[in-house]
Amino acid sequence: MLTGLSAFPLTPMDEQGIHEHEFIQLVARLADAKVDSIGVLGSTGSYAYLSEEERARVVRLSVESAAGVPVIVGIGALRTRDVLANAERAQLAGASGVLLAPVSYQTLTDEEVFSLYETVCRSLSVPLCVYDNPGTTHFNFSDELHGRIAELPQVRSIKIPPVQNDLAAAKARVAGLRALIPSDVTIGISGDAAAATGLLAGCDAWYSVIGGLYPDIALALTRAAQAGDTEQAMACSQALEPLWALYRDYGGSLRVAATIAELTGKVSQPCLPQPLNTLQGDDRHKVAAVVEALGLS
Template sequence: MFTGLSAFPLTPMNEKGIKERELICLVEHLANAGVDSIGVLGSTGSYVYLSQEERARVAQLSVESAASVPVVVGIGALRTRDVLANAENAQKAGASGVLLAPVSYQKLTDNEVFDLYETVCRSLSVPLCVYDNPGTTHFEFSDELHGRIAQLSQVHSIKIPPVADEVEVARARVERLRKLIPDGVTIGISGDAVAGVGLRAGCDAWYSVFGGLFPRQALAITGAAQKGDMQLIQTLSEALEPLWALYRDYGGSLRVAATLAEITGKASQPCLPQPLKTLQGDDRKRVEHVLEQLGLA
């Protein structure tokens, strides 16, 4: 489950609630495309903006709509008691796995983060992926802490932040981490713009925002990695550079992905929780141009 392409869709919503029909269509589209897993309620799924009840509903709808494709559900929250409740709801919904980031307002210590994962793992009957995302959580894992957490029986994967642009530097980083974790724990790359580098550097999975909207194109890159065709990975990923430039220029993937979803009709406007907004005006026209340039419209 924690190998290949894990596609992360948006959770389309407005201030009245989740747009359930649109969420179902997104998940069905990914399942029909044959992705290896579907990751809901990640950062792209705006999990921190949803109530516990809304998150439980997203988990239920996603599992029901994913056919036989495994669904991994994000369970991160500020308090451990809420993480445990989210984990229970995800398991009741039939999730195949969970994704946990150390969400905080006060800066966490290494021991507090380890205790969080240890506590949650004791309550789980499904595998857990460690979500290492310092850009949103403002917590930076050391490789040594990853090594400690990876010894917990329910931990099956680590979703690492973007790697260096140079393959050899990225490979050294992946190999350094791999020496500290059990053989059965996979390493997955996030950060679409450098996913090709991460896969070429030896990552087992791509946890992909891009794949949540355009699974066919993301599967082509992942398939090249599974065949060991490093040149094809590079060629396919570099061809998407105009899109990766949007990520860089607009502060990450969320607003870009949501704008792409609206333009392509996968989500109606607005689809983000306030105060977040999709791109408008000239910025939106630029996204439209990139879609046409890449043949994704």
């Protein structure tokens, strides 16, 4: 399950609530494309902005709409008690796995992070993916800490930050982590622009933002890399360079993906929780030009 393409859809919403029909359509599209798993309530799913009830509703809708495709659910929260409650609700709703980042207002220590994962693993009956996202959590995992956490029961994957866009360096990075973790724990790449390099360097999975909107495009890249077709995988990524440039220009993928979803009619406007906004004005025109140039619909 924690291999191949894990596609992360948006959670479209306004201040009145989740746009459930739109969300169901996004998930159903991923199921129809036969992605390897569907990741909900990650950063792309705006989990940190949702109430407990909204999060529980998203999980239920996901599992009901996934047509048997495994659903991985983000359970991160500021307090361990809330993480445990999120994990319990996800499991009861039929989630196949959970995703956990060490979210905190205060910077956490290594021992606090280890304790978080240790406590959560004791309550789980499904696999856990460690979400290493220093840009959001401001916590930097060492490979040694990853190694300790990966020994815990239920830990089955590590979602790492983007690797260098150099295949030799990326292989060294992945090999260094691989040497410290059990063989049954997968390594997944995040950061769409680094996906091809990460997969070719030995990552087992791609935890993908663009896969949540365009699963066929993401699957083509993933399958090429899995087949060892370096030329085709890199060509797939290079063709999307205008999109990766937007990510760089606008500080990440969420606003870009949400803007594309609005422009192409996949969701209504607004689709992000306030105070977040999709791109407007000249920035929106720039995204629209890339959508047209790449033939995205």
